[in-house]
Amino acid sequence: DAGITQSPRYKITETGRQVTLMCHQTWSHSYMFWYRQDLGHGLRLIYYSAAADITDKGEVPDGYVVSRSKTENFPLTLESATRSQTSVYFCASSDLNQPQHFGDGTRLSIL
């Protein structure tokens, strides 16, 4: 079944560690997005990508790195995790001027 999948679904790590969240979509959508969702803030855009090898910062990019070597994959890396990055992370994809479709999310806890 075509769709967008995120892995892992749950992750616990320690401050200072590097962690990578994976996102894979089978729709061949041009655009991909990473959001974090925190109580009181709603969904906030971290990074987005308009196509392979094209990425740009969103509202809250500090402490995160992304890459997009293939259209279908858009991994998000926390290079040195901090407690403030404890959150639920959602990946989404869309074509231009179309609704974004979200993955099931990754619940990340940083101790």
Place this chain on the structure above:
Amino acid sequence: GQNIDQPTEMTATEGAIVQINCTYQTSGFNGLFWYQQHAGEAPTFLSYNVLDGLEEKGRFSSFLSRSKGYSYLLLKELQMKDSASYLCAVRPDQTGANNLFFGTGTRLTVIP
């Protein structure tokens, strides 16, 4: 900056009608989206407005007034399964990248 406001919580009775409002002040405008999000799940797309007026989709309708920076989501014949958060999101045209800015969401509780 982008500012999107919606009520934090609402409660309504099964079978009734509820209206969830959203007001926005953004650097540009190229569409307004409504998403539904059940607790612990991903947001799912409900509706989209880019022109003024009402868009109807089954029990759900969404209205937009661009001059007032205002939208609402109307849910009819409420069912228990409609208990969820409803997210209003605006696509400002300046970004040119299909980006959305979200409100903090309205948590709707449907009671018997």
